Each structure stands twice: as C-alpha cells, then as structure tokens.
Amino acid sequence: MTTRTYLLALNDALRHEMERDPDVFILGEDVGQFGGCFGVTQGLFEQFGEARVKDTPITESAIIGAATGAAAAGLRPVCEIMFVDFIGVCLDQLFNQAAKMRYMFGGKAKIPMVLRAPQGAGIGAAAQHSQSLEAWFLHVPGLKVAMPATPADAKGLLISAIRDDNPVIFLEHKLLYGIEGEVPDEAVAIPFGQAVVRREGQDATIVATSKMVHTALEAAETLAADDIQVEVVDPRTISPLDMDTIIASVKKTHGLVIAHEAVKTGGVGAEIAAQVAERAFDYLDAPIVRIGAPFTPVPFSVPLEQAYIPSAATIVDAVRQLRS
Structure with missing residues (x-):
C-alpha cells in the first residue's frame, strides 16, 4: 500500500491496464502531451505513444462515437469527456448506441468502453461546468455507473470498469482529485x-455518494460528540446499486438520510428512498430524509455556490430531525 492522491490512483489504474492489455487505449481532448484537463493522464502519452493516447477534436459526439465503434470492434477505449456537463453533445452515441448494442445483437456484441468525466461544484466553474448528472445515466439500461469517493476505490473501480464488457460511466468529483489515501x-x-x-x-x-461521503463522515463526527452514532454507507456504484447493504443498515438503525450533491429533484436519492420504502418500510421509525442541491443552476458567486452545496451541518440537522 502507498499513500496516493485520488488523481494519481486513477493514473495508476490506467497505467496498469494499458501495460496489461494492449487493446486498452485512451482518447479525449488534451489527454496526450498535456496530460488531461485535470492531469489524470499525465505521463501516459510519453510511455505509450500517440497510437494509444489520442488527442481528439473538440467534439464529444466524435469521442463517444469513435469509442463505441472501437469497443464493438474488440478494443477497450477509455474516453475522457472534459466536463460531464458536455455529455449532452453525445447522448445519441451513448444512450442509443453504446448502451443498447449488446442487447440488440442478442449478447453477441460487446461494448467494453469507459467514459470518464469530472463533475461536481466547488471550484467556481459556474452553471455549465459544475453539475452532477449521475441520475441521467442511472435511468438508461445498458450503462454501468461508478462514483468512487476514495483513492483506493478510484483505482480499484476504474480497473474493474476497464475490464468490463459493458459501457461504464465513471464519474470523478473535481474536489476529490487532491485527497490522499492508502492505495x-x-x-x-x-x-x-x-x-x-x-x-x-x-x-x-x-x-x-462521491464527495458527499466525506461530508457525511464529517457530520458523523459532529453527531458522535453528542453520543449519536450514525452508520455511513457508500454505494460506490449506483448501477448496479447494492440495495442489500443499504436495507441491512436501515433494518439495524431504523432511520435513513440520503445525501448527494446533485439536485434533490429526481436524484439517485429518490430511487434509494423508493426501494427502501418498498422493502423495509416497517423498519423505519421516521420518514426518509433526502438531502440534495436546490433545483437551480449552480451559481458562479462563491457564497452562493457554497450555499448551493449540501453541508455537513445540513446532514447533522437531518439526523437530529429523524430522532426528534
């Protein structure tokens, strides 16, 4: 085990898999000599060359279209969309082609591709570069969705994503790139x-989920000072979603708060809440509480952006509400 940042853990995963499997290659905007917008692909161009670390034009539809075709032909592309906010440009290639080809060919086609995308607020990037859009992908059969919260999970889940024979959406919160942990x-x-x-x-x-895991752990420390012991569950992937672990925890604690940075309306929290209500309603001592961002674009103003992002204090208040 070595202490690494989240960013370098991702870089490690890419390097391991490119050394292990010559069919793995990277494509995206500025992923080559520049090393990626946030530095995740740094050093890979120098090691593997232009044939396997490919800079693309500024056109997301071409990136995902090329990755889908390459995957169908037997390669294992890892493509980077510079910000998840730009995903709308390539929704047809992603939702109607990559996500459905294996099903439409009766399982004979495999689409082993990974789409990496930074998301999340907190760096002052305003409404078009700060969204959390994981719920979009959760709604599409055929896509897997990972949201690692720690450096070790970033590396381990990316390795699994690259080895998977299905398209994987791999979402990295921008504020997690610098955190450190044992990997x-x-x-x-x-x-x-x-x-x-x-x-x-x-x-x-x-x-x-994602960065909100750390916010929840901060809230848990505050609550522990008042002898309130909360259990913090990190799904790690939202498709597939491990509801068994969540249900087991709810049956143990009899209360549930769900926290994500994405807007509360139509978020992943709504799906988790619905499944808990269907499977463990009788174990709940109070209504489920969902915490998410308000239904508004992400503000550019620093004070407004901080007010937009759910805080540890909000989670603390929600837990106290459950127990009141």
Missing part, C-alpha cells in the same frame, strides 16, 4: 455493485 500498489479490482460501510453506527443510516 494498493498492485492492480486490485473492486467489483461493481458492492457498497461499503464507511462508519458503523446504530442510531441512523446515512447513504452518501
């Missing part, structure tokens, strides 16, 4: 669909 030196794949309990407790369950 295996070897290529240890983390299976999709296996949530992890980040903190054990018995007084309430908090299910949180």
